Amino acid sequence: GENVEQHPSTLSVQEGDSAVIKCTYSDSASNYFPWYKQELGKGPQLIIDIRSNVGEKKDQRIAVTLNKTAKHFSLHITETQPEDSAVYFCAASGSGGGADGLTFGKGTHLIIQP
Amino acid sequence: SQTIHQWPATLVQPVGSPLSLECTVEGTSNPNLYWYRQAAGRGLQLLFYSVGIGQISSEVPQNLSASRPQDRQFILSSKKLLLSDSGFYLCAWSWQDNQPQHFGDGTRLSIL
Numbered sequence: 517g518e519n520v521e522q523h524p525s526t527l528s529v530q531e532g533d534s535a536v537i538k539c540t541y542s543d544s545a546s547n548y549f550p551w552y553k554q555e556l557g558k559g560p561q562l563i564i565d566i567r568s569n570v571g572e573k574k575d576q577r578i579a580v581t582l583n584k585t586a587k588h589f590s591l592h593i594t595e596t597q598p599e600d601s602a603v604y605f606c607a608a609s610g611s612g613g614g615a616d617g618l619t620f621g622k623g624t625h626l627i628i629q630p
Numbered sequence: 631s632q633t634i635h636q637w638p639a640t641l642v643q644p645v646g647s648p649l650s651l652e653c654t655v656e657g658t659s660n661p662n663l664y665w666y667r668q669a670a671g672r673g674l675q676l677l678f679y680s681v682g683i684g685q686i687s688s689e690v691p692q693n694l695s696a697s698r699p700q701d702r703q704f705i706l707s708s709k710k711l712l713l714s715d716s717g718f719y720l721c722a723w724s725w726q727d728n729q730p731q732h733f734g735d736g737t738r739l740s741i742l
Contacts, residue, residue: 520673522673548728550731557735557736557738558735559636559720559733559735559736560720560733561733562730562731605674609728618676620673621673623673
Protein backbone atom coordinates (compact mmCIF):
# COMPACT_ATOMS: atom_id res chain seq x y z
CA GLY A 517 0.00 0.00 0.00
CA GLU A 518 0.85 3.67 -0.01
CA ASN A 519 3.38 5.06 2.46
CA VAL A 520 3.75 8.80 3.10
CA GLU A 521 6.73 10.31 4.92
CA GLN A 522 6.57 13.91 6.15
CA HIS A 523 9.39 16.20 7.33
CA PRO A 524 10.13 17.97 9.55
CA SER A 525 8.00 16.92 12.52
CA THR A 526 8.42 20.40 14.06
CA LEU A 527 9.24 23.65 12.27
CA SER A 528 9.79 26.99 13.97
CA VAL A 529 10.05 30.13 11.82
CA GLN A 530 10.05 33.85 12.49
CA GLU A 531 6.90 35.73 11.61
CA GLY A 532 7.16 37.00 8.06
CA ASP A 533 9.57 34.27 6.93
CA SER A 534 8.67 31.35 4.67
CA ALA A 535 7.97 27.78 5.77
CA VAL A 536 8.42 24.64 3.70
CA ILE A 537 7.10 21.18 4.59
CA LYS A 538 8.07 18.17 2.50
CA CYS A 539 6.44 14.81 1.86
CA THR A 540 7.41 11.73 -0.10
CA TYR A 541 5.13 8.94 -1.24
CA SER A 542 5.77 5.40 -2.36
CA ASP A 543 2.99 4.50 -4.82
CA SER A 544 3.75 5.91 -8.25
CA ALA A 545 0.08 5.46 -9.20
CA SER A 546 -1.10 7.96 -6.57
CA ASN A 547 -2.61 10.96 -8.27
CA TYR A 548 -4.19 13.21 -5.64
CA PHE A 549 -2.27 15.09 -2.93
CA PRO A 550 -4.11 17.27 -0.41
CA TRP A 551 -2.73 19.31 2.47
CA TYR A 552 -4.60 19.83 5.72
CA LYS A 553 -4.23 22.28 8.59
CA GLN A 554 -5.32 21.16 12.04
CA GLU A 555 -5.76 23.53 14.94
CA LEU A 556 -5.91 22.33 18.51
CA GLY A 557 -9.12 20.43 19.30
CA LYS A 558 -10.41 20.69 15.74
CA GLY A 559 -10.65 18.44 12.74
CA PRO A 560 -8.22 18.89 9.82
CA GLN A 561 -9.18 21.52 7.27
CA LEU A 562 -8.26 21.20 3.61
CA ILE A 563 -6.09 24.16 2.63
CA ILE A 564 -4.81 23.21 -0.83
CA ASP A 565 -4.55 20.16 -3.05
CA ILE A 566 -2.86 19.14 -6.26
CA ARG A 567 -3.35 16.42 -8.84
CA SER A 568 -0.63 14.57 -10.66
CA ASN A 569 -1.23 16.32 -13.96
CA VAL A 570 -0.11 19.63 -12.41
CA GLY A 571 3.34 20.58 -11.15
CA GLU A 572 2.46 23.57 -9.02
CA LYS A 573 -0.59 25.28 -7.55
CA LYS A 574 -0.83 28.52 -5.64
CA ASP A 575 -3.49 30.14 -3.47
CA GLN A 576 -2.44 33.51 -2.03
CA ARG A 577 0.36 32.79 0.48
CA ILE A 578 0.17 29.03 0.09
CA ALA A 579 1.64 26.94 -2.73
CA VAL A 580 2.15 23.26 -3.36
CA THR A 581 4.68 21.70 -5.73
CA LEU A 582 4.73 18.14 -7.02
CA ASN A 583 7.62 16.17 -8.49
CA LYS A 584 6.18 12.94 -9.85
CA THR A 585 9.53 11.54 -10.90
CA ALA A 586 10.98 11.89 -7.44
CA LYS A 587 7.62 11.13 -5.79
CA HIS A 588 7.67 14.09 -3.50
CA PHE A 589 5.51 17.15 -2.92
CA SER A 590 5.93 20.21 -0.76
CA LEU A 591 3.87 22.89 0.94
CA HIS A 592 5.20 26.45 0.86
CA ILE A 593 3.82 29.19 3.10
CA THR A 594 5.15 32.70 2.50
CA GLU A 595 4.95 35.76 4.78
CA THR A 596 3.98 33.59 7.73
CA GLN A 597 1.60 34.98 10.33
CA PRO A 598 0.80 33.89 13.91
CA GLU A 599 -2.47 32.31 12.75
CA ASP A 600 -0.46 29.93 10.55
CA SER A 601 0.66 28.12 13.72
CA ALA A 602 -0.94 24.66 13.59
CA VAL A 603 -0.22 21.05 12.66
CA TYR A 604 -0.06 20.42 8.92
CA PHE A 605 -0.67 17.05 7.28
CA CYS A 606 0.08 15.91 3.78
CA ALA A 607 -1.75 12.98 2.23
CA ALA A 608 -1.79 10.90 -0.91
CA SER A 609 -4.53 8.90 -2.53
CA GLY A 610 -3.98 5.22 -3.10
CA SER A 611 -3.77 3.90 -6.60
CA GLY A 612 -7.17 2.33 -6.12
CA GLY A 613 -8.85 5.70 -5.80
CA GLY A 614 -10.25 7.65 -2.89
CA ALA A 615 -12.85 5.25 -1.56
CA ASP A 616 -10.16 3.45 0.34
CA GLY A 617 -9.23 6.72 1.98
CA LEU A 618 -6.15 8.86 2.06
CA THR A 619 -2.77 7.89 3.46
CA PHE A 620 -1.53 10.66 5.73
CA GLY A 621 1.89 11.78 6.82
CA LYS A 622 2.49 12.06 10.56
CA GLY A 623 2.18 15.81 10.60
CA THR A 624 4.36 18.89 11.04
CA HIS A 625 3.88 21.19 14.00
CA LEU A 626 4.49 24.68 12.59
CA ILE A 627 5.32 27.34 15.16
CA ILE A 628 5.41 30.99 14.11
CA GLN A 629 7.64 33.01 16.42
CA PRO A 630 6.54 36.66 16.85
CA SER B 631 -23.25 24.41 1.51
CA GLN B 632 -22.24 21.15 3.11
CA THR B 633 -21.68 20.66 6.82
CA ILE B 634 -20.59 17.70 8.89
CA HIS B 635 -21.46 17.18 12.54
CA GLN B 636 -19.96 14.82 15.08
CA TRP B 637 -21.04 14.20 18.62
CA PRO B 638 -20.25 14.08 21.36
CA ALA B 639 -17.16 16.30 21.33
CA THR B 640 -15.65 14.51 24.30
CA LEU B 641 -16.49 11.23 25.97
CA VAL B 642 -15.10 9.39 28.99
CA GLN B 643 -16.03 5.73 29.21
CA PRO B 644 -15.01 2.83 31.46
CA VAL B 645 -13.28 -0.22 30.04
CA GLY B 646 -15.81 -2.80 28.88
CA SER B 647 -18.62 -0.32 28.25
CA PRO B 648 -20.32 0.08 24.84
CA LEU B 649 -19.71 2.96 22.45
CA SER B 650 -21.72 4.84 19.89
CA LEU B 651 -20.34 7.88 18.06
CA GLU B 652 -22.49 9.58 15.48
CA CYS B 653 -21.67 11.59 12.38
CA THR B 654 -24.13 13.31 10.06
CA VAL B 655 -23.61 15.27 6.85
CA GLU B 656 -25.92 17.96 5.53
CA GLY B 657 -26.19 19.54 2.11
CA THR B 658 -25.18 16.56 0.00
CA SER B 659 -26.53 13.18 -1.04
CA ASN B 660 -24.82 9.80 -1.38
CA PRO B 661 -21.45 10.99 -0.08
CA ASN B 662 -18.52 8.72 0.66
CA LEU B 663 -18.13 8.61 4.46
CA TYR B 664 -15.04 7.79 6.51
CA TRP B 665 -14.02 7.15 10.11
CA TYR B 666 -10.43 7.91 11.11
CA ARG B 667 -8.57 7.61 14.40
CA GLN B 668 -5.80 10.00 15.32
CA ALA B 669 -3.31 9.03 18.02
CA ALA B 670 -1.18 11.69 19.71
CA GLY B 671 1.81 12.66 17.57
CA ARG B 672 0.66 10.54 14.66
CA GLY B 673 -1.22 10.95 11.46
CA LEU B 674 -4.71 9.79 10.76
CA GLN B 675 -5.48 6.11 10.41
CA LEU B 676 -8.45 5.12 8.29
CA LEU B 677 -10.77 2.74 10.16
CA PHE B 678 -13.86 2.43 7.94
CA TYR B 679 -15.29 3.87 4.78
CA SER B 680 -18.69 3.67 3.14
CA VAL B 681 -19.84 4.41 -0.40
CA GLY B 682 -23.54 3.91 0.32
CA ILE B 683 -26.22 2.85 2.80
CA GLY B 684 -25.33 -0.46 4.42
CA GLN B 685 -21.97 -0.63 2.60
CA ILE B 686 -19.04 -0.65 5.00
CA SER B 687 -15.41 -1.49 4.36
CA SER B 688 -12.95 -2.00 7.18
CA GLU B 689 -9.32 -1.07 6.79
CA VAL B 690 -7.85 -2.55 9.95
CA PRO B 691 -8.84 -5.39 12.29
CA GLN B 692 -10.10 -3.90 15.50
CA ASN B 693 -12.57 -3.81 18.32
CA LEU B 694 -14.82 -1.33 16.54
CA SER B 695 -17.60 -1.54 13.95
CA ALA B 696 -19.36 0.97 11.75
CA SER B 697 -22.84 1.26 10.29
CA ARG B 698 -24.58 3.53 7.82
CA PRO B 699 -28.32 3.26 8.48
CA GLN B 700 -29.16 6.36 6.44
CA ASP B 701 -27.54 8.10 3.48
CA ARG B 702 -25.94 10.87 5.52
CA GLN B 703 -25.48 9.12 8.86
CA PHE B 704 -22.40 7.18 9.89
CA ILE B 705 -22.06 5.50 13.28
CA LEU B 706 -18.98 4.11 15.00
CA SER B 707 -19.68 1.46 17.65
CA SER B 708 -18.15 -0.98 20.05
CA LYS B 709 -19.73 -3.60 22.29
CA LYS B 710 -16.86 -3.52 24.82
CA LEU B 711 -14.29 -0.77 24.89
CA LEU B 712 -10.60 -1.46 25.49
CA LEU B 713 -8.02 0.93 26.91
CA SER B 714 -6.37 0.98 23.49
CA ASP B 715 -9.53 2.46 21.96
CA SER B 716 -8.69 5.85 23.47
CA GLY B 717 -8.03 8.52 20.86
CA PHE B 718 -9.41 11.26 18.70
CA TYR B 719 -12.03 10.00 16.26
CA LEU B 720 -12.74 11.91 13.09
CA CYS B 721 -15.51 11.53 10.57
CA ALA B 722 -15.09 12.80 7.01
CA TRP B 723 -17.07 12.92 3.78
CA SER B 724 -16.26 13.34 0.10
CA TRP B 725 -18.31 13.62 -3.09
CA GLN B 726 -16.80 10.47 -4.54
CA ASP B 727 -13.54 8.58 -4.92
CA ASN B 728 -10.38 10.64 -5.20
CA GLN B 729 -12.07 13.88 -4.23
CA PRO B 730 -11.25 16.17 -1.29
CA GLN B 731 -12.29 14.84 2.08
CA HIS B 732 -13.87 17.20 4.60
CA PHE B 733 -13.60 16.49 8.30
CA GLY B 734 -15.78 17.06 11.32
CA ASP B 735 -14.35 18.42 14.56
CA GLY B 736 -13.89 14.99 16.08
CA THR B 737 -14.68 13.17 19.31
CA ARG B 738 -12.02 12.82 21.97
CA LEU B 739 -12.56 9.44 23.61
CA SER B 740 -10.90 8.57 26.90
CA ILE B 741 -11.15 5.08 28.33
CA LEU B 742 -10.65 4.67 32.07
